[in-house]
Amino acid sequence: MRFIRNIAFDIRNGIIRHFMLFLLPALITGIASADCVRRINGYLETWGVKKSTVTYGDIWCYLYCGMEKFVPAPGNAFRFPAIWTILFSICSIVVLTYTTNDMLGTGAHVMVAGGSRGKWWFSKVIWNVLSTIMYHGITLIVSLIVCIFSGIRIGNGINVGLQTSLNEIADMNSTFKTVSVITPVIFIMPVIISVAMNLLQQMLTLFISPGYAFICTGVLMMASVYILSPLLPFNYAMALRMSEMYEGGVKHMYGILCAVLIITLSVTVGYIRFLRYDIIKKEDI
Amino acid sequence: MNGIEIKELSKVIRKNMVLDGISMKMIPGRIYGFRGINGSGKTMLMRCIIGLIHATEGSVIIDGKVIGKDIEFPESIGFLLENPAFLDGYTGLQNLRMLTSLKGGMSDEELIKLLERVGLKDAAGKKYKKYSLGMKQRLGIAAAVMENPDILVLDEPTNALDTEGIECVKKIILEQKERGALIILSCHDTDILINLSDEIFRLENGKVVEHIKKGDNEDE
Numbered sequence: 001m002r003f004i005r006n007i008a009f010d011i012r013n014g015i016i017r018h019f020m021l022f023l024l025p026a027l028i029t030g031i032a033s034a035d036c037v038r039r040i041n042g043y044l045e046t047w048g049v050k051k052s053t054v055t056y057g058d059i060w061c062y063l064y065c066g067m068e069k070f071v072p073a074p075g076n077a078f079r080f081p082a083i084w085t086i087l088f089s090i091c092s093i094v095v096l097t098y099t100t101n102d103m104l105g106t107g108a109h110v111m112v113a114g115g116s117r118g119k120w121w122f123s124k125v126i127w128n129v130l131s132t133i134m135y136h137g138i139t140l141i142v143s144l145i146v147c148i149f150s151g152i153r154i155g156n157g158i159n160v161g162l163q164t165s166l167n168e169i170a171d172m173n174s175t176f177k178t179v180s181v182i183t184p185v186i187f188i189m190p191v192i193i194s195v196a197m198n199l200l201q202q203m204l205t206l207f208i209s210p211g212y213a214f215i216c217t218g219v220l221m222m223a224s225v226y227i228l229s230p231l232l233p234f235n236y237a238m239a240l241r242m243s244e245m246y247e248g249g250v251k252h253m254y255g256i257l258c259a260v261l262i263i264t265l266s267v268t269v270g271y272i273r274f275l276r277y278d279i280i281k282k283e284d285i
Numbered sequence: 286m287n288g289i290e291i292k293e294l295s296k297v298i299r300k301n302m303v304l305d306g307i308s309m310k311m312i313p314g315r316i317y318g319f320r321g322i323n324g325s326g327k328t329m330l331m332r333c334i335i336g337l338i339h340a341t342e343g344s345v346i347i348d349g350k351v352i353g354k355d356i357e358f359p360e361s362i363g364f365l366l367e368n369p370a371f372l373d374g375y376t377g378l379q380n381l382r383m384l385t386s387l388k389g390g391m392s393d394e395e396l397i398k399l400l401e402r403v404g405l406k407d408a409a410g411k412k413y414k415k416y417s418l419g420m421k422q423r424l425g426i427a428a429a430v431m432e433n434p435d436i437l438v439l440d441e442p443t444n445a446l447d448t449e450g451i452e453c454v455k456k457i458i459l460e461q462k463e464r465g466a467l468i469i470l471s472c473h474d475t476d477i478l479i480n481l482s483d484e485i486f487r488l489e490n491g492k493v494v495e496h497i498k499k500g501d502n503e504d505e
Contacts, residue, residue, distance in 0.1 A: 005387050012383075017374055105370035106384075108337060109428065112358045113387040276353075278298070278338040 002114045006123035009110055014098045014127045015134065021094045022138055028090060029063065029139045032083045033146035036062040036166070040152070043162050054162060055155030056147045057182040061163055063087060063143060064190050066238025068167070068175050068246060069228040079168060081225060084238065088194060091135045092217055095198045096210050099124045103279050111279075121274045125199065125267055132198050136191045156182040167240065175246050185252045186242050193237035193255065196262040197221075203270035206277055230254045233262060286348055286361070286435040288312040288467060289334065293343035296329055296491070303329045305491040306343070311469070313435065316462055318482030319471040326491040327471045328367065331438050334469065335364050347436070363434035365442055369425025373414040377405055377424050380413055384428055391431065403427045404453055418445035426454055430461055437461055437468045443477060455481060 015022070036059050044051055067081040102124075103111065111120040147154065160176045169175050197217050204213035224234030228241055228250070235241045236255030243249040289311040296304040304326050311317050319327045332338045334345055336358040345352040347359050371380040378396055385391045391399075400409045403423040408416065416424065422445045429437060439458070443451045458481055462468055472478045478485060487495035 002387065009383065009387070013372060017372070106372055106380075108366075108370070109364075109384055110387055112335060112337075112362060112364070113384065115356075115358055115360065117357050275357075276339055278332075280298075280332065280338055 002116075003119045003123065006110060006114050006119050007126055010102075010123050010127035011130065013106070014102070015131055018098070022134060024090050024094065025087070025135050025138045026142050028083075028086055029142040030146065032063055032087075033059055033143045037146060037150040037152065039166055040150075040162060043165055047161070049159075049161070051151065052153060054159050055153045055157040056144060057156040057158050058162055058166075059143050059147050059152065060140075060156075060182055060187070061158055061239055062166055063139065064238070065163070065167055065240045066234075067225060068169050068240045069248065070226060076170065078226070081238070085221065085225070087139065088190075088197075088221060088234070088237065089218065091132060091194055092198060092201055092214055094135055095128050095131050096201065096205075096214055098127070099202055100205050100210050104281055108279060117274050117277075118271060121271050122267075124202065125270070128198055128202050129195050132195045133191060136194060156187070158182065169240075175240065182239070183244055186239050186244055189242065189252055189255055190237040190239075192259045193233055196259040196266070197233060199266040199270075200262050203266040203273070206270055206273045230258070233258050286313050286467065288347075289436065290346040291330075291334075291343070292346065294330070294333060294340050294345060295342040296333060296338065297341045298329075303491050304333065304340075307491070307493055308343075309486065309493065309496075311467055313467045314462060314465045315483040316458065316468040316470055316481050318478040318485040319469065319488060320475065320478060320485060321471075321488035325488040327488055328440055329491070330488070331364070331366060331440055331469060331471070334436070335359070335362060335366075335438055359436055361432075361435040362438065363429035363431060363436070364438040364440075365422075365425040365429040366438070366440045368444075369421050369428070371413045371421070371424060371428075374412060376410050376412055377416065377420075377427075378409040380424065381428060381431060385431060388432060396431075399427050399431060400424075402453075402457065404450065419447060419450055422446055423450060423453070426457060430457060433461075433464060433466070435466060437466050439468065439470050441471060441473065443472055443474060451477065 040054055040058065063083055066084045067079060070078055111117065114120055158176065158180045160180050163176065201213045201217045204216055220232065221234045224232035228235055230250045235250045236252065236258060239245055241249045243251045291307055291309045294304055294307040295302065307330060321327050329338065333340055336352045339353045350356045352359065375383065377400060381396045397406065397409060400406050403426055405420060405423050405427065408420055426442055429439060442454050446454060455477065458468060470478065470482060483499050485497045486493050
């Protein structure tokens with residue numbers, strides 16, 4: 001019962017009372033989706049393509065595609081996936097400081113009243129997962145709204161020509177070769193990876209400051225963008241790096257395994273660490 | 286509750302010995318005062334008793350149970366550590382309601398009575414962020430004594446309080462003592478500390494350098 005109360009406290013205090021933070025994904029997605037629609041209209045006009053060939057899948061892909069495999073070569077400049085990076089970075093920021101701030105504030109009372117560090121930690125884990133899902137849920141809803149208002153069909157198809165143009169894809173021989181729809185697994189992978197990486201970040205804040213923890217996940221993100229490797233988790237969060245879309249891409253099964261491993265490790269290591277963690281402000285040391 | 290026994294308690298943080306071999310026994314119904322300059326280890330000792338930090342060596346035993354080993358936190362404890370921390374967007378009443386709901390809950394009527402006791406009845410519906418420092422301190426004291434805990438840890442409870450506020454806090458502390466609570470108190474105002482405490486420990490560099498019992502003329 002106390003655990004349920006702990007979770008209720010975190011939902012109320014960490015999500016509802018911080019609803020302003022969750023306006024960030026709405027704002028970013030709203031702007032990015034509107035820009036996507038503008039570019040889609042430009043493409044349709046230029047190439048004389050029917051609007052019916054474009055679906056919501058194209059807007060989703062614009063937000064979550066990331067970038068195709070980068071091959072360093074003369075004339076092939078590194079094209080930074082700005083929207084994708086902003087979406088994931090802001091998500092990390094939204095869940096960055098609540099745990100630390102709470103344990104040094106009201107959360108200390110909640111923890112002592114709950115009688116258990118474990119319950120407090122697991123409550124924060126649940127809060128983190130819910131916040132991340134909510135973040136991506138808002139992204140989904142806002143992009144869907146933009147899609148509906150711009151008269152684009154709701155569907156999971158990808159207009160290959162459009163995406164090639166939008167994402168300036170060079171490797172046409174390998175990209176979009178296998179499928180040209182957003183399959184459920186492609187759709188869900190960014191959320192799973194985001195949950196895993198945010199939990200990793202939460203665990204890291206028990207060892208280093210939240211700022212450094214954010215940098216650590218940021219470095220992993222940048223490394224994933226630069227190098228296509230099954231060992232770099234953010235590769236699984238980029239639609240254009242999935243084997244379903246890119247011939248030499250990463251397999252979603254490995255992505256799920258990778259996420260499960262990171263989640264298990266983060267939650268367990270965090271729990272063990274938190275059992276012996278000194279709750280004390282830096283300035284008091 | 287039988288009391289608190291602290292055995293050879295030491296705490297090292299980043300190679301600094303913040304508590305150094307502290308031993309003491311405390312029993313219910315008494316007030317234990319802690320004196321010492323900033324950084325002498327008062328707050329660290331309190332944090333150890335609450336269970337917020339772990340001993341490097343030694344132990345804090347409450348009712349035969351070792352903190353951090355047999356239990357994670359004392360079963361019945363109220364505390365106010367340095368600056369009170371509440372939710373800015375909540376009113377004083379909402380903050381207390383939220384805290385009490387975690388343990389079962391006091392009624393709103395009881396909470397209002399409690400706020401009245403600390404002089405915050407009229408500010409019960411005011412948002413915490415609009416409270417003055419003194420009001421925040423009063424709310425912190427209300428939260429600490431809220432459920433009549435067996436152990437009450439008050440670190441500088443008179444901070445930011447006016448004369449009337451200090452008198453109010455003194456009264457509450459004595460009421461809690463009468464009720465049988467074990468009270469651990471630190472206060473920069475020596476007069477208040479001497480006036481309220483049954484025993485006083487003076488800390489210096491994490492060590493107890495002086496232990497005075499009320500009525501004693503000489504150090505133990």
